[in-house]
Each structure stands twice: as C-alpha cells, then as structure tokens.
Amino acid sequence: xxxxxxxxxxxxxxxxxxxxxxxxxxxxxxxxxxxxxxxxxxxxxxxxxxxxxxxxxxxxxxxxxxxxxxxxxxxxxxxxxxxxxxxxxxxxxxxxxxxxxxxxxxxxxxxxxxxxxxxxxxxxxxxxxxxxxxxxxxxxxxxxxxxxxxxxxxxxxxxxxxxxxxxxxxxxxxxxxxxxxxxxxxxxxxxxxxxxxxxxxxxxxxxxxxxxxxxxxxxxxxxxxxxxxxxxxxxxxxxxxxxxxxxxxxxxxxxxxxxxxxxxxxxxxxxxxxxxxxxxxxxxxxxxxxxxxxxxxxxxxxxxxxxxxxxxxx
Amino acid sequence: xxxxxxxxxxxxxxxxxxxxxxxxxxxxxxxxxxxxxxxxxxxxxxxxxxxxxxxxxxxxxxxxxxxxxxxxxxxxxxxxxxxxxxxxxxxxxxxxxxxxxxxxxxxxxxxxxxxxxxxxxxxxxxxxxxxxxxxxxxxxxxxxxxxxxxxxxxxxxxxxxxxxxxxxxxxxxxxxxxxxxxxxxxxxxxxxxxxxxxxxxxxxxxxxxxxxxxxxxxxxxxxxxxxxxxxxxxxxxxxxxxxxxxxxxxxxxxxxxxxxxxxxxxxxxxxxxxxxxxxxxxxxxxxxxxxxxxxxxxxxxxxxxxxxxxxxxxxxxxxxxxxxxxxxxxxxxxxxxxxxxxxxxxxxxxxxxxxxxxxxxxxxxxxxxxxxxxxxxxxxxxxxxxxxxxxxxxxxxxxxxxxxxxxxxxxxxxxxxxxxxxxxxxxxxxxxxxxxxxxxxxxxxxxxxxxxxxxxxxxxxxxxxxxxxxxxxxxxxxxxxxxxxxxxxxxxxxxxxxxxxxxxxxxxxxxxxxxxxxxxxxxxxxxxxxxxxxxxxxxxxxxxxx
Numbered sequence: 090x091x092x093x094x095x096x097x098x099x100x101x102x103x104x105x106x107x108x109x110x111x112x113x114x115x116x117x118x119x120x121x122x123x124x125x126x127x128x129x130x131x132x133x134x135x136x137x138x139x140x141x142x143x144x145x146x147x148x149x150x151x152x153x154x155x156x157x158x159x160x161x162x163x164x165x166x167x168x169x170x171x172x173x174x175x176x177x178x179x180x181x182x183x184x185x186x187x188x189x190x191x192x193x194x195x196x197x198x199x200x201x202x203x204x205x206x207x208x209x210x211x212x213x214x215x216x217x218x219x220x221x222x223x224x225x226x227x228x229x230x231x232x233x234x235x236x237x238x239x240x241x242x243x244x245x246x247x248x249x250x251x252x253x254x255x256x257x258x259x260x261x262x263x264x265x266x267x268x269x270x271x272x273x274x275x276x277x278x279x280x281x282x283x284x285x286x287x288x289x290x291x292x293x294x295x296x297x298x299x300x301x302x303x304x305x306x307x308x309x310x311x312x313x314x315x316x317x318x319x320x321x322x323x324x325x326x327x328x329x330x331x332x333x334x335x336x337x338x339x340x341x342x343x344x345x346x347x348x349x350x351x352x353x354x355x356x357x358x359x360x361x362x363x364x365x366x367x368x369x370x371x372x373x374x375x376x377x378x379x380x381x382x383x384x385x386x387x388x389x390x391x392x393x394x395x396x397x398x399x400x401x402x403x
Numbered sequence: 404x405x406x407x408x409x410x411x412x413x414x415x416x417x418x419x420x421x422x423x424x425x426x427x428x429x430x431x432x433x434x435x436x437x438x439x440x441x442x443x444x445x446x447x448x449x450x451x452x453x454x455x456x457x458x459x460x461x462x463x464x465x466x467x468x469x470x471x472x473x474x475x476x477x478x479x480x481x482x483x484x485x486x487x488x489x490x491x492x493x494x495x496x497x498x499x500x501x502x503x504x505x506x507x508x509x510x511x512x513x514x515x516x517x518x519x520x521x522x523x524x525x526x527x528x529x530x531x532x533x534x535x536x537x538x539x540x541x542x543x544x545x546x547x548x549x550x551x552x553x554x555x556x557x558x559x560x561x562x563x564x565x566x567x568x569x570x571x572x573x574x575x576x577x578x579x580x581x582x583x584x585x586x587x588x589x590x591x592x593x594x595x596x597x598x599x600x601x602x603x604x605x606x607x608x609x610x611x612x613x614x615x616x617x618x619x620x621x622x623x624x625x626x627x628x629x630x631x632x633x634x635x636x637x638x639x640x641x642x643x644x645x646x647x648x649x650x651x652x653x654x655x656x657x658x659x660x661x662x663x664x665x666x667x668x669x670x671x672x673x674x675x676x677x678x679x680x681x682x683x684x685x686x687x688x689x690x691x692x693x694x695x696x697x698x699x700x701x702x703x704x705x706x707x708x709x710x711x712x713x714x715x716x717x718x719x720x721x722x723x724x725x726x727x728x729x730x731x732x733x734x735x736x737x738x739x740x741x742x743x744x745x746x747x748x749x750x751x752x753x754x755x756x757x758x759x760x761x762x763x764x765x766x767x768x769x770x771x772x773x774x775x776x777x778x779x780x781x782x783x784x785x786x787x788x789x790x791x792x793x794x795x796x797x798x799x800x801x802x803x804x805x806x807x808x809x810x811x812x813x814x815x816x817x818x819x820x821x822x823x824x825x826x827x828x829x830x831x832x833x834x835x836x837x838x839x840x841x842x843x844x845x846x847x848x849x850x851x852x853x854x855x856x857x858x859x860x861x862x863x864x865x866x867x868x869x870x871x872x873x874x875x876x877x878x879x880x881x882x883x884x885x886x887x888x889x890x891x892x893x894x895x896x897x898x899x900x901x902x903x904x905x906x907x908x909x910x911x912x913x914x915x916x917x918x919x920x921x922x923x924x925x926x927x928x929x930x931x932x933x934x935x936x937x938x939x940x941x942x943x944x945x946x947x948x949x
Contacts, residue, residue: 098781102781105782106782109782110776112775113773113775116772117768120739120743120764120768121765123743124764127747127749128751131682131746131750131751136749136750136751137750137943138750138941138942138943139682139683139684139748139750139938140684141684141937141938142685142687142744142747143685143688143689143934144687144690144691145688149688149737152740156737160730160733160775163775164778166779167778167779167781168722174781174784222554222558223554226788230785234784235713235784235787236713236715237714237715239714240554240643240648241642241647241648245715258863260854260856262788262789262856264552264788265555266477266555266558266559267546268473270473270858270860271861377558378560
C-alpha cells in the first residue's frame with residue numbers, strides 16, 4: 090500500500106499501522122453492517138411499531154471501557170515505535186541538512202556540499218536540521234521519518250539508519266511558499282564500501298574541470314541543482330526574480346542603496362547578485378526575496394554560472 | 404388545527420415591522436430572520452469556496468501545470484481555507500440553525516439579547532468584507548494557507564494583514580453569539596424544562612458556546628500579535644527578529660483545535676435530533692450523549708499539540724498530547740454507539756434528512772477512525788502534512804459538519820419556509836453527492852500513505868492514478884451540490900406551501916409551533932414536563948399529509 094520500507098524504523102511503524110488500521114476497519118465494517126441490517130430489518134414496512142427503550146447503563150459502560158482499552162493499545166503501539174526515532178545515537182555520520190526556498194543541500198563533516206543526500210547503508214545518519222528562511226520539513230516516506238526544519242532553532246536533529254540501498258525521494262512537507270511542490274531531492278543509499286570510496290574522492294570537493302569540458306553545460310547543472318530556476322526562469326517569464334534569458338552583457342537598471350542607476354550585466358554583477366542579492370535590486374523587483382548563497386555556491390561554480398548565462402545569449 | 408380564537412400573529416416571513424424590503428431583514432432583531440441572513444451569506448460563500456476547490460482539484464488532475472500556476476494555486480487553497488473555516492464551518496450550524504431553532508426548541512420568544520444577535524451578524528459581515536479586501540489590494544491575495552504559519556506569513560509579499568484582521572473581527576461575532584446562547588439557555592428555558600429535559604441540539608450549542616467564549620480570545624490575541632509584528636516589527640514569532648515560530652503554532656492551535664469541536668458538536672446535536680424522529684424511538688442513552696458532549700468540549704482544550712508532532716517539541720510533550728488525543732476519541736465513539744442503538748427496534752422512516760444522518764454516521768466514523776492513525780506518534784510522523792491529513796479533516800469537517808448541515812436544512816426546511824422541497828430531487832442530489840464525496844476524499848488517504856505531501860500544486864508521476872480518481876470525484880460531488888441547491892432554492896421560492904406543523908412527527912417544541920413560525924414563536928410560553936424524545940404514543944400510523 091505504501092512505499093517499500095527502507096529504514097530500521099519501518100517494522101515498528103508498520104506494526105502500529107496494522108494494529109490501528111485493523112481495529113479501525115473492524116469497527117467501520119462492523120458498525121456499517123449493523124446500520125445496513127437495521128435499515129432493512131426495522132424499516133417501517135417490516136417494523137411499524139417501535140419499541141420504547143431509553144438506554145442501558147451496562148451497554149454504556151461496555152462501549153466506554155472497551156474502546157478505552159483499545160485506544161490505549163493504539164497509543165502504546167504508536168509510542169513504542171516512535172521512541173527509537175527520538176533516541177538519537179552519538180555514533181554515526183553527522184550531516185547538516187540545509188533548507189531554503191526551495192531547495193535542500195547537505196553539508197558533510199569534511200565540508201563538501203551536495204544537493205542530494207548520499208549515505209551508506211547500515212550506518213546511523215544524524216542530520217542537523219537547519220532552515221535559512223522559513224519553516225520546511227524533511228520527509229522521507231520510504232523511511233517513515235519527518236521533522237520540521239525551524240529557522241533559528243539550534244540543536245534540532247533527526248536520525249535514521251537505512252537497511253536497503255537505492256534511491257529514495259526527500260520531500261519538503263511543510264508549506265514554504267511558491268515552489269513548495271518542487272522542493273524535493275534524492276536520497277541515495279549506497280553500500281558502505283561504495284560510500285566511503287565516494288567520500289574519499291576529494292575531487293568532488295574541488296572538481297578538476299577537463300580542458301574540453303562544456304562549461305556552459307556544467308553551469309546549467311549548477312543552476313539546476315542549486316534551485317535557482319525556481320525563481321529565475323530560462324524562457325523569459327517572470328517568476329519571483331528576473332529571468333536568466335538573454336540579458337548578459339546588456340545594461341540593466343537597478344536600485345542600489347535607494348538610488349536608481351544603470352549598470353552593466355557583467356561578471357561582477359552576477360557574482361554580487363549571488364553573494365549579496367539585496368545590493369543591486371533590478372527595477373520592478375522586491376528586495377528581501379533572496380538570501381545570500383555565500384558558502385553554498387563556490388567561486389568556481391559562480392564562474393560556471395556566468396558561462397551558462399553567457400551561453401543563453403547565443 | 405390552526406383556528407385559534409385569539410388574534411393570530413403574522414408569520415415571521417410576512418411580518419411587516421418598521422422597515423420594508425431588505426431593510427426589514429438586515430435590521431431585524433428576530434432570531435429567525437438573523438438565522439436566515441447567516442444561511443444566505445454562507446450559501447453564497449460556500450459556492451465561492453467550492454468553486455475554488457473544484458479548480459484546485461482540476462489543477463491536480465495531472466502532474467505539471469494544467470490550468471493554473473503555483474501562485475494562483477497557493478492563493479486558492481488559502482482563500483478556500485479561510486472561507487470554509489472562518490466564514491462557513493466555525494459560525495455554521497449555531498449561527499444558522501442555532502439562531503433559528505434554539506429559542507423555539509427551549510420555548511422562548513427570542514434569544515436573550517436580540518440586538519446583540521443582530522450586531523453579531525453585522526460584525527461577521529464586516530469581517531468578511533475586510534477579508535475580501537485582501538484579495539484585491541496590496542501585494543495580491545495571501546498565499547500562506549489559512550494557518551498563517553510564521554515566519555512565512557511575515558516574509559511573503561502578499562496581502563496577509565487584511566485576511567488576518569478580518570478573521571480577528573469575525574472572532575468577535577463568534578464570541579458574541581456564544582455569550583448570547585449561554586445566557587439564553589440559562590435564563591429562557593420554558594417552565595418545567597430542567598437541564599435534563601432539554602433537547603440535545605441545544606445541549607451541543609451550549610457546549611459550543613462555551614468554547615466560543617473561552618477559546619476565541621486566544622486566536623484574537625494571536626492575530627493581533629501578527630498585526631503588531633508585521634506593522635511594528637516586534638519580534639514575537641519571526642526568528643529574524645528574535646521570535647519563536649513554534650510559539651505561534653502553539654497559540655494558533657490552542658484556539659484552532661477547540662474550534663474543530665465548535666464545528667462538530669452542533670453537528671452531533673443535529674444528528675441526535677434527526678435519528679430519533681425518523682426512528683420513531685427515544686434517543687438511546689440521553690444522559691450519555693449529554694455527558695459525552697460536555698466531555699468533548701472540555702478535553703478538546705488539551706489536545707492542540709497533536710497538530711505539532713513533527714514541529715520540534717519535546718518528547719514528553721508529544722507523549723502527553725498523544726495520550727490526551729486518544730482520550731478525546733472515546734466520547735465520540737460513545738455517541739456513535741448510542742445513535743446506532745437508537746435505530747435498533749425503531750420504525751425507520753427513510754426520508755431525505757435520515758439519509759443525510761445515516762451517511763453522516765459512515766463518513767464521521769471514517770473521519771474519526773483515521774484520526775486514531777494520526778493520534779498515534781509513530782504513524783503520525785509518516786502521515787503528518789500529507790494528503791492523509793487533508794482527507795481526514797475533510798471527512799470530519801465536510802463529512803461531519805457538512806452532512807449534518809445538509810441533514811439539518813432538509814429536516815427543518817418546511818418549518819423555516821412554510822414550503823416543501825421535492826423529495827425525489829433531494830434524494831438524487833444526496834446520492835450523487837455521497838458517491839462524489841467518497842471518490843474525492845478516499846483516494847487522498849491512499850496518497851498520504853504513499854507519501855504525497857499537502858499543499859502541492861504539482862506532484863511526481865507516481866502519485867498520478869489516485870489523483871485522477873479524486874479529481875473526477877470532485878466533479879461528481881459538485882454535480883450533487885448543484886442538484887441539492889437548485890432544488891432547495893427553487894422550493895424556497897415556489898415549492899408547494901405547507902402549514903403542517905409537524906410533517907415528520909417530531910416531539911421537540913419547534914414541531915408544536917406554527918409553520919412557518921409566528922413572529923414571537925409562541926402566543927403563550929408552553930410548559931414542558933416530558934423528556935424530549937418520548938414516542939410511546941406513536942401508533943405506527945403516520946400523518947397522511949406526510
């Protein structure tokens with residue numbers, strides 16, 4: 090009925106589901122059947138003279154006590170399956186999960202930043218949850234885990250341990266504005282050896298770009314993975330910020346410190362717009378919509394983005 | 404049976420007071436006219452919000468952008484929520500049927516404070532107008548959802564303030580109605596009508612009124628804090644200003660969870676009226692139903708935290724809130740058992756109001772039982788903020804309150820308008836509505852189990868199948884609504900007239916007064932010595948006019 094379980098929490102959560110839904114279906118079907126039976130049996134045609142019954146205290150006690158016991162059982166199952174989620178181990182891989190409108194990124198202990206979450210199987214993963222702007226919520230359906238990411242809340246953590254390799258979806262579950270529906274990414278679970286190989290490969294930190302690489306294409310990958318396109322369209326439509334299409338090298342009218350001026354859409358302007366977005370605001374747009382990407386987009390990546398923007402003019 | 408020796412009062416529909424025409428309505432202090440004013444206002448806004456709903460479901464027919472973009476979708480679900488919650492279901496049954504029938508059912512000529520009652524309606528209208536200005540001014544329609552969660556509600560450039568302020572103003576209407584009803588029930592019951600001889604609908608109105616009085620100020624204060632924060636930059640909730648967004652959620656749900664009981668208690672009251680009348684049998688366990696009503700009203704204050712199981716609260720708080728949430732399930736279960744037991748050995752008359760009441764039992768059970776899944780901690784973590792929650796609360800709020808509202812209007816319609824509706828069209832509308840309702844909302848449970856979060860204008864292809872069924876269900880349901888509304892509106896204007904006092908053979912006082920009721924309901928205040936649901940004199944032969 091729901092996504093294949095892939096974390097150590099799944100069996101407990103499954104038990105709670107089966108227990109609660111089992112009782113729920115039993116009562117739903119049972120009571121509905123009784124109602125339908127009454128509708129036929131006591132229809133006025135078959136049963137013109139009603140009985141006079143005002144109540145029955147024994148029955149009231151029975152149908153108070155039995156449901157009470159059952160819901161206490163439900164509470165118990167829900168509670169015991171939830172305890173392990175809150176018992177966060179010390180040993181494990183610590184990763185900081187960052188959320189901003191409308192993308193996730195993950196910072197590893199060695200400083201690398203990825204847009205997908207890569208983890209090894211059978212290892213405790215402890216996520217420090219960090220939201221840059223508004224509430225988000227990190228939700229992995231296949232793992233049955235979810236925790237809100239609250240701006241300003243430190244020491245907000247969640248953990249899990251994958252017991253299956255594969256690729257799973259991470260959703261943002263807390264409404265966070267315009268492109269909330271597009272705020273999702275992949276969780277890649279690897280065999281431990283494979284993961285540590287990936288982790289030891291420091292070229293991922295500062296990728297060596299081959300001479301003949303298509304820089305514009307790499308730039309496009311950066312723009313897509315950082316979530317820029319949620320606000321800056323590639324086809325000229327205005328979403329939240331100005332479109333990327335066909336502007337590079339042209340003059341652009343901006344408001345800087347309250348003064349309107351005309352500057353050139355050049356490399357310096359692009360770099361400043363990424364690291365200090367409110368410094369120059371394009372006329373017709375609002376300040377405060379974008380937070381700095383300092384520390385999230387590297388200088389090399391900015392250069393790639395510039396190559397990509399340049400290519401859009403061609 | 405209507406030939407009185409004394410001068411007969413005019414019916415409330417014909418009565419000509421100081422004002423003519425529409426002024427005779429919008430300045431009337433007659434509780435019955437005020438009830439109808441609320442009814443017409445709600446029917447209008449319900450249609451608006453239902454259209455928003457159908458457009459959203461059409462957008463979700465396929466992944467990607469089908470008929471609207473994200474900004475439109477987000478403002479649609481916000482306005483849909485604001486209208487449905489603040490304008491329709493919170494005032495809902497008490498404002499319409501409570502106003503109309505509470506005084507009659509307890510043997511009074513009006514509510515305790517008729518002018519305050521009219522003021523409540525005006526405050527409500529002013530609140531609505533303020534909410535509506537948010538749609539057409541400033542930075543555009545708000546896109547925060549009806550919950551206005553911080554800090555997004557402080558960062559969005561859209562026009563959040565008027566919507567928040569309008570909801571604040573409507574809160575006063577709710578508080579004033581609550582005070583009015585509490586005083587009316589305490590002071591104006593007919594001689595002989597002790598508390599335990601009062602019908603169950605007034606009982607649920609009584610529980611509801613206390614929640615309105617005690618819980619609504621909390622949301623008022625919270626909404627004011629938002630206004631202060633947005634206008635004056637005082638940091639209560641926005642972490643950028645040193646505030647705490649989780650504090651906002653606490654304050655919001657301290658009101659908004661009891662508000663769910665404001666919505667559902669009067670619905671339970673309506674069902675407790677309809678089932679005995681059409682079973683020709685005394686309600687089973689009157690005292691148990693009264694006790695469970697008051698238990699829900701009380702325990703309902705202490706379970707707000709179950710809206711925040713994944714928000715980062717401490718584990719001990721979660722444990723406590725989960726436990727209390729399961730306790731509040733018990734009184735609802737008791738009511739269902741008592742309603743079903745009322746049908747046992749009755750003589751069931753299958754008329755339109757009874758169809759609504761029986762289908763209410765089914766959708767209310769689905770809503771309640773899925774609530775158990777959400778009340779348990781481990782399962783909640785998976786389902787929180789998914790479509791499962793959307794399905795659950797539509798089953799309770801639309802399935803519960805909505806079905807009871809439809810049942811109520813088909814039950815009391817002849818008394819209110821002195822005309823009868825076409826039963827065939829009414830039953831057809833019910834059938835189509837019921838099928839549409841189930842196919843609209845049942846697939847959402849499945850989507851939530853699969854992990855589709857809520858408030859998504861677009862979704863991954865794996866969620867497509869159930870969404871198609873759900874969107875089609877929405878179109879079926881809206882067809883049912885059209886049939887029901889067309890039938891009711893046509894019948895209210897030109898249906899066959901009836902002055903039959905008691906078409907269903909009910910025992911409560913509203914069925915002993917004229918149809919439609921006279922200006923002051925009673926020439927003489929009746930004396931009540933009987934319990935309200937005694938059918939021992941029922942011979943098995945129905946009124947031939949029925």
